Each structure stands twice: as structure tokens, then as C-alpha cells.
Amino acid sequence: xxxxxxxRLAKRPVTDLSEDDFExxxxxxxxxxxxxxxxxxxxxxxxxxxxxxxxxxxxxxxxVVIGDVMRGGGVGVVEQSLNPRYKQGxxxxxxxxxxxxxxxxxxxxxxxxxxxxxxxxxxxGIFGPIGMTAYFGLMDIGKPRAGETLVVSAAAGAVGxxxxxxxxxxxxxxxxxxxxxxxxxxxxxxLGFDAAINYKTANIRESLxxxxxxxxxxxxxxxxxxxxxxxxxQINIGARIPLCGMISQYNNEGAITGPKNFANILMKRxxxxxxxxxxxxxxxxxxxxxxxxxLRSGQLQYRVDVVDGLQSAPKALARLFNGSNTGKxxxxxxxxxxx
Amino acid sequence: xxxxxxxRLAKRPVTDLSEDDFExxxxxxxxxxxxxxxxxxxxxxxxxxxxxxxxxxxxxxxxVVIGDVMRGGGVGVVEQSLNPRYKQGxxxxxxxxxxxxxxxxxxxxxxxxxxxxxxxxxxxGIFGPIGMTAYFGLMDIGKPRAGETLVVSAAAGAVGxxxxxxxxxxxxxxxxxxxxxxxxxxxxxxLGFDAAINYKTANIRESLxxxxxxxxxxxxxxxxxxxxxxxxxQINIGARIPLCGMISQYNNEGAITGPKNFANILMKRxxxxxxxxxxxxxxxxxxxxxxxxxLRSGQLQYRVDVVDGLQSAPKALARLFNGSNTGKxxxxxxxxxxx
Numbered sequence: 001x002x003x004x005x006x007x008r009l010a011k012r013p014v015t016d017l018s019e020d021d022f023e024x025x026x027x028x029x030x031x032x033x034x035x036x037x038x039x040x041x042x043x044x045x046x047x048x049x050x051x052x053x054x055x056x057x058x059x060x061x062x063x064v065v066i067g068d069v070m071r072g073g074g075v076g077v078v079e080q081s082l083n084p085r086y087k088q089g090x091x092x093x094x095x096x097x098x099x100x101x102x103x104x105x106x107x108x109x110x111x112x113x114x115x116x117x118x119x120x121x122x123x124x125g126i127f128g129p130i131g132m133t134a135y136f137g138l139m140d141i142g143k144p145r146a147g148e149t150l151v152v153s154a155a156a157g158a159v160g161x162x163x164x165x166x167x168x169x170x171x172x173x174x175x176x177x178x179x180x181x182x183x184x185x186x187x188x189x190x191l192g193f194d195a196a197i198n199y200k201t202a203n204i205r206e207s208l209x210x211x212x213x214x215x216x217x218x219x220x221x222x223x224x225x226x227x228x229x230x231x232x233x234q235i236n237i238g239a240r241i242p243l244c245g246m247i248s249q250y251n252n253e254g255a256i257t258g259p260k261n262f263a264n265i266l267m268k269r270x271x272x273x274x275x276x277x278x279x280x281x282x283x284x285x286x287x288x289x290x291x292x293x294x295l296r297s298g299q300l301q302y303r304v305d306v307v308d309g310l311q312s313a314p315k316a317l318a319r320l321f322n323g324s325n326t327g328k329x330x331x332x333x334x335x336x337x338x339x
Numbered sequence: 340x341x342x343x344x345x346x347r348l349a350k351r352p353v354t355d356l357s358e359d360d361f362e363x364x365x366x367x368x369x370x371x372x373x374x375x376x377x378x379x380x381x382x383x384x385x386x387x388x389x390x391x392x393x394x395x396x397x398x399x400x401x402x403v404v405i406g407d408v409m410r411g412g413g414v415g416v417v418e419q420s421l422n423p424r425y426k427q428g429x430x431x432x433x434x435x436x437x438x439x440x441x442x443x444x445x446x447x448x449x450x451x452x453x454x455x456x457x458x459x460x461x462x463x464g465i466f467g468p469i470g471m472t473a474y475f476g477l478m479d480i481g482k483p484r485a486g487e488t489l490v491v492s493a494a495a496g497a498v499g500x501x502x503x504x505x506x507x508x509x510x511x512x513x514x515x516x517x518x519x520x521x522x523x524x525x526x527x528x529x530l531g532f533d534a535a536i537n538y539k540t541a542n543i544r545e546s547l548x549x550x551x552x553x554x555x556x557x558x559x560x561x562x563x564x565x566x567x568x569x570x571x572x573q574i575n576i577g578a579r580i581p582l583c584g585m586i587s588q589y590n591n592e593g594a595i596t597g598p599k600n601f602a603n604i605l606m607k608r609x610x611x612x613x614x615x616x617x618x619x620x621x622x623x624x625x626x627x628x629x630x631x632x633x634l635r636s637g638q639l640q641y642r643v644d645v646v647d648g649l650q651s652a653p654k655a656l657a658r659l660f661n662g663s664n665t666g667k668x669x670x671x672x673x674x675x676x677x678x
């Protein structure tokens with residue numbers, strides 16, 4: 001039997017993540033107990049929210065304990081099963097964590113259907129937590145109506161790019177903020193956004209005024225911080241603001257503070273609602289059906305940014321915070337695997 | 340014909356309000372034009388939100404212009420009418436402003452029914468904007484469910500005291516924050532709150548922990564600032580926070596900043612929704628029916644703090660911001676009026 005390889009949390013990053021925060025470890029895979037499943041990890045998902053899990057404070061999940069295998073969602077294939085619900089060759093998704101092999105009692109994983117036109121990577125790129133986050137955040141909280149203006153931050157990211165496309169399907173004017181001209185071109189030329197703003201080079205206030213002449217009805221917020229503040233200046237009465245993430249703030253020391261113009265939430269009778277996708281897992285099928293239909297019709301597109309080898313995971317994760325990834329960032333855990 | 344007496348805005352207060360910010364003026368009442376109604380102003384409402392209207396920036400209403408009569412809601416009686424919808428002796432409510440007599444074309448006022456057991460002051464104390472604010476903020480946004488914990492700030496105020504009583508009717512555990520031991524006793528001994536915290540003398544964090552052992556499900560926020568921040572530490576997953584007012588911040592220079600622990604809104608999947616009662620005027624009857632039933636059954640109580648004479652209005656308004664009023668603050672515009 002192969003050895004397992006793992007990244008364990010070595011210490012807690014204070015600001016930016018680095019490889020030193022993790023420790024590479026190898027150890028034998030223990031024999032399976034009754035009911036357990038051995039999963040060969042194929043694709044690991046890297047997400048901004050991972051940064052929260054390594055802080056000392058619990059987030060919506062308990063903090064990862066120093067010395068434990070780093071937490072992460074993944075897709076894998078069953079190699080061995082002592083659980084009647086799973087057999088060798090089944091593809092599964094779940095918290096497979098930062099390791100080559102995972103053992104699960106069956107309660108933490110679910111089967112996925114892999115076909116020629118629905119590759120494994122689609123489960124990270126458009127289905128699974130990413131697609132559900134975009135779908136429920138926009139539909140349940142944003143409540144888009146035709147003719148409204150939707151602004152999305154981190155718009156070239158995995159979630160943001162889907163949100164914008166869904167907004168177009170709902171008949172909205174869609175404006176995205178992204179961190180490079182190349183990303184902005186992808187949004188407008190390929191995905192059909194009405195406008196895109198390079199937040200690193202543009203004057204955000206002026207650019208929003210120019211691209212949202214009727215004000216902002218929905219702001220799908222992935223970043224918090226200054227962009228949220230600037231958007232709040234330009235929201236319409238009754239605006240909806242799904243709070244999905246606060247990536248601009250995750251590497252900061254200290255607390256994530258609210259916007260300086262907090263009173264605008266009252267003056268404009270806006271709704272801010274934080275949400276975490278785990279609360280929507282029971283409604284997975286509703287999102288999956290919408291996403292599969294959009295994917296097959298070509299109305300929803302996604303792109304994945306695949307990094308080779310589990311060894312690369314810490315360095316790759318850090319890329320999410322400087323914006324150098326394009327699309328859904330995933331790690332091909334076993335480079336020899338052929339989809 | 341009597342002269343009209345008015346308070347006009349003389350200059351914009353920077354921090355605390357003072358009488359110097361207003362100018363007393365007397366002038367003849369112009370003759371009525373076709374369609375107009377002359378109203379003798381009886382009771383003027385003083386509300387925390389008045390403070391926002393005298394700032395330079397527009398709020399949900401345009402800023403009061405320097406030199407204009409100060410804006411304010413009132414109840415009056417029709418003295419003369421050239422409008423077929425109103426006749427002498429009708430009682431009306433509307434923006435009668437800080438003056439003895441108001442002239443309206445009929446579009447800015449509505450008739451109220453005054454009976455022996457529904458005195459005029461009830462329209463300020465429990466019906467009208469106050470009751471609607473409490474009702475729609477709690478019911479539409481707070482969505483109280485039996486067994487949940489509701490926290491109310493400015494709980495001895497006109498809106499807060501109604502919100503707490505409504506929460507009890509809905510089966511909630513209700514905890515109020517108020518600024519004196521006398522107010523706290525009124526909340527628990529007369530209004531049936533489960534607990535009350537004197538925010539001026541108590542440790543708010545510890546007191547909330549002690550009085551909300553199951554966490555906080557709804558926070559009806561009238562004050563913003565430090566109390567909002569402390570409540571956010573203790574909210575449960577899925578908490579609802581109607582943002583009704585930010586009185587702790589209105590006299591501050593500079594912007595009203597958001598809470599330092601803004602990320603808790605995301606972690607706890609909380610909903611913050613700002614609201615202004617004017618958006619609910621179309622649903623007035625729904626609130627009125629609920630409030631009248633509660634008043635007649637004795638399940639809803641209110642108290643009014645009546646100040647005599649229009650001349651007293653500026654000094655009386657300032658009392659809202661040091662907490663020295665008890666219950667709904669109103670000015671009896673004409674001290675000689677007999678209800």
C-alpha cells in the first residue's frame with residue numbers, strides 16, 4: 001500500500017499565508033474499519049474561506065487544530081470500501097482535506113455522477129459548493145428582477161463569474177469588479193457582463209457611477225472593505241446585499257470592520273444578509289438542475305485553474321489573495337491521474 | 340385672524356442640538372387658496388429622526404433648508420376648508436411642522452378618528468408612525484417566533500416599548516436596554532419585559548450574557564454604535580436585525596461607522612435590514628388593527644411625555660438625546676386646547 005501524504009497546519013498565519021504555515025507529512029494508511037471507505041483524492045478545492053479556517057477563532061466551522069491535516073473540499077474515487085453504500089470506482093465529493101488518501105465512514109461524502117460532458121473538474125468549477133453559493137446567494141438573497149443593476153466583486157472568481165452570468169439570465173444589467181484588464185475582458189467579451197471595472201487601476205467610485213447610471217439594486221459582495229463602502233454610496237432604495245465573503249480583509253490583522261457609511265443601510269432601506277453555503281446543502285438538487293441546464297445550453301460558463309500536485313497546495317492557496325488565479329482554483333492531487 | 344408662530348431652522352447643529360439652531364418667527368396666515376385646508380396644530384411629535392433632517396446631507400428626506408419652518412409630524416383640527424374632502428372640526432395627521440397653523444392642499448394629511456377612549460395623543464403614542472414603525476420592523480423584518488430571544492435598545496422609548504410588548508405577545512423572551520433604573524423597572528414591572536439592562540451603569544456584555552442564556556435571535560436596533568457591536572457578539576445563527584434608528588450616533592460629528600465585528604454578520608448568517616416607516620404607510624390599516632386590539636385588551640400600553648407650548652420644542656427635542664424623556668415625547672402646541 002502507498003503511503004499517505006498530507007499537509008498539516010504547523011502554525012497560524014497572522015497576515016499573508018505562506019508555505020511555512022503548513023508541514024508536509026507522510027504516514028502509512030491505517031487498515032479500514034467496518035463501514036469505512038478509502039478514497040483516493042483526485043482534485044482538491046482551494047477557496048478564500050480556507051483562510052478563515054486557520055485563524056485561532058472559530059468561524060462557521062471550528063478552527064483547524066495545529067497539527068491536524070488542513071481542511072479542504074475534494075473530489076475523489078473510492079479505492080476500497082467496507083461500506084455497503086459505496087463500491088470501488090465510485091466518484092465522491094466531501095471534505096477530503098489536504099491529503100492523498102482520505103478515510104470516511106460514509107457520512108461525510110456523497111456520490112457524484114461523472115460523464116464525458118460533465119468532467120470531474122465541473123464539480124469544483126460549477127457544481128458543488130461554488131455553484132450553490134452563487135445560485136442561492138443571488139436568487140434567495142439578491143432576488144434579481146429584470147431591469148435591475150447587479151454589481152459583483154471578485155467577479156472573475158469562481159463564484160463571482162457565475163453570479164454575473166446568472167444575473168444576465170435574470171435580465172439584469174451586470175457590472176463586475178476584477179483585478180486585471182485580462183479578467184475584465186473575459187467578463188465582458190466571453191461571459192456577457194455589461195461592464196467590468198479593474199479595481200486595481202480604476203477610480204472605483206467614478207467607474208461605478210459611469211457604469212451604473214440607474215444606481216445599484218443588488219451588490220453581491222465577495223470582498224467587503226473599501227469596495228463595499230463605495231457601493232453603499234450608490235445603492236438604490238431597497239437594495240439587497242448578499243454577504244458571501246470578505247476576501248479583502250482575511251489577511252488583515254485584527255477584526256473586519258463595518259463600512260464607514262453604515263447609515264446608508266438605514267437611509268436606503270437596504271438588506272445585508274450573510275450566508276454560508278452549508279446552510280443550503282439540503283436544496284442541492286434545485287441548484288444542480290439550474291446549473292446543469294445553463295451549462296448544457298452554453299448560458300453558463302466556468303473556467304478552472306488547475307495546479308499540479310498536492311505539494312503545491314500552500315503556495316497555490318496564497319494566489320487567491322493576490323488575485324493571480326483565473327477561475328476556480330483546484331489542485332490535481334495526483335498528477336498521474338487521467339480524467 | 341391670529342398670527343402664525345413658527346420655529347425656523349437658523350443653522351445646522353454640528354453635534355448636540357440647541358435652541359440657537361432655531362429661530363422663532365411670527366407672521367400673518369395667508370388667505371386660503373382653492374383646495375386648501377387651514378389646520379390648527381394641536382400636538383407636535385418630536386422624534387430622534389428629526390435630528391437627521393437638520394443635517395446638511397439629505398437623509399431619506401431632503402434636508403430641511405435653512406430658514407424654512409422645521410419639519411415635524413403633527414395632529415391638528417381643521418379650522419377652515421376650501422377642500423371638499425375636509426370640513427371644519429375634522430381631526431387630521433400629517434407633516435404639520437413646527438408651527439401653530441399649517442396650510443395643506445389635502446395631499447399631505449389624512450383624517451383620524453378621535454373617540455373618548457382613543458384620545459388625540461394616542462395617534463402619537465401608539466398609532467401613526469410610532470406604532471407602524473414598531474409593528475412592521477418587528478413583524479416584517481424581525482419575524483418573531485415563540486421561544487426566541489428578542490433584544491430591544493432604547494426600550495423605554497416610544498417605539499422600543501411597543502416592540503418589546505409585541506415580542507411578548509409573539510411568545511419571545513424579551514430583554515430591553517434603557518438609560519435609567521426607573522425606566523428599567525417600568526419595562527419589567529409594568530410592560531412585562533423578562534429583563535431590562537441599564538446601559539449607563541451595567542456591563543452590557545455581561546448583562547446580555549446573563550439575560551440571554553440562549554443567545555439573541557432578534558435585535559431591534561434603535562441606537563447603533565457600541566450596543567450593536569456587543570449584541571453582534573451574541574447573536575445566534577440566522578439572527579434578524581431590523582435597523583430602525585441610530586440615535587447614539589446622530590449627534591456625533593462625521594459618519595456613522597459600522598460595527599468593528601462586521602464579520603459576525605457573515606459567520607452567523609444574520610440579516611440586517613434598514614427600514615423607514617414611510618415605506619409602510621400603504622399598509623397602515625394592518626398595523627392599526629393590531630395596535631387597536633392590543634390597546635383595547637390592555638396587552639399594549641404606551642405613555643406620552645407632553646411638553647407644553649410650541650415655544651418649548653427645541654429644548655424638548657434635545658431631551659431625546661440625553662434620555663430624559665419617558666415615553667413618546669410630544670408638544671402640546673396650543674396650551675389652551677382642551678382634549
